[in-house]
Amino acid sequence: MNDAIKIIDDNKLVIEIESSIYSKEALLSAAYNYADKADILINKPTETKYEILFISKGVPINDLSQCAYSYCSDIIDHQTRLDIESKFGHIRDAIVKQAFSPIE
Secondary structure, X not given: OHHHEEEEEOOEEXXXXXXXXXXXXXXXXXXXXXXXXXXXXXXXXXXXXXXXXXXXXXXXXXXXXXXXXXXXXXXXXXHHHHHHHHHHHHHHHHHHHHHOOOOO
């Protein structure tokens, strides 16, 4: 991911992410955690790539870079949760249905 993060200037950086690996939902979910430190804009300039622009809300660029690295870790977590939900969500639903069904 080191190559994916590019510093634009003193208060902006951009992260390039492959759209075949991460969904927009995972990118948006992970962005929420950093809304207090940066404005985050998500663009899809090509069919295969997302660009996530971090614009600092007064934090130094080094701190913003650290936020970007943490964001990259968070999108992995969010995408993993989404993938697990899509594969095994029906099992959870069946357990919940059974747990709350009337006792006869």
